[in-house]
Each structure stands twice: as C-alpha cells, then as structure tokens.
Amino acid sequence: GIHASIESLCIEILSLALEAAYRSKGKKKDVLETMRIKIGVLSNLMRSENELYIIDEKTYLRIASQLVEISKMTNGWLNFVTEKGLR
Numbered sequence: 001g002i003h004a005s006i007e008s009l010c011i012e013i014l015s016l017a018l019e020a021a022y023r024s025k026g027k028k029k030d031v032l033e034t035m036r037i038k039i040g041v042l043s044n045l046m047r048s049e050n051e052l053y054i055i056d057e058k059t060y061l062r063i064a065s066q067l068v069e070i071s072k073m074t075n076g077w078l079n080f081v082t083e084k085g086l087r
Helices: 002-022 025-051 057-083
Strands: none
Touching: 002 025, 002 057, 025 057
C-alpha cells in the first residue's frame, strides 16, 4: 500500500543522494533534480498518510520537519551545482 511506496521512495532518495555524492561534478544536476522531485512526492504521500490517520500527528510533524530540512539541503546543493556552472 501507501506505506510500502513511502519506504521505497525513502530508499530511492537515499540512493540518489549517494549517487550524486559520487558522480563527477558535471553530472550531479540531473540526479539532484530527480531527488528533489522524489522528496516532493514523498512529502505529499506522508501528508496523505496523516490525513488518512495511518500515522499520528506527532509522527507526521516530526517526519515533515525532517523532509523540509532534506529538501532545503537538496535545493542548496542543486543551486550550488547550477551556480558554479557544473551542469
């Protein structure tokens, strides 16, 4: 169900972060953009789980705040790569 999709997305996001870390400087942008999109999808699925009462409010707020931080870091990394013209 929805929880299995969330778990799968978490693993994909972690995998993309590791892939971006090990890619050469000129090839990080595409991976980071994919990662940013998947983080957005994950955030929406987590909200859906909360609205469907699959997870409680306290758990949702904790996870949502962590996702906001992850998203900020990813966007910062993407901006750094883009500003430096590394593609």
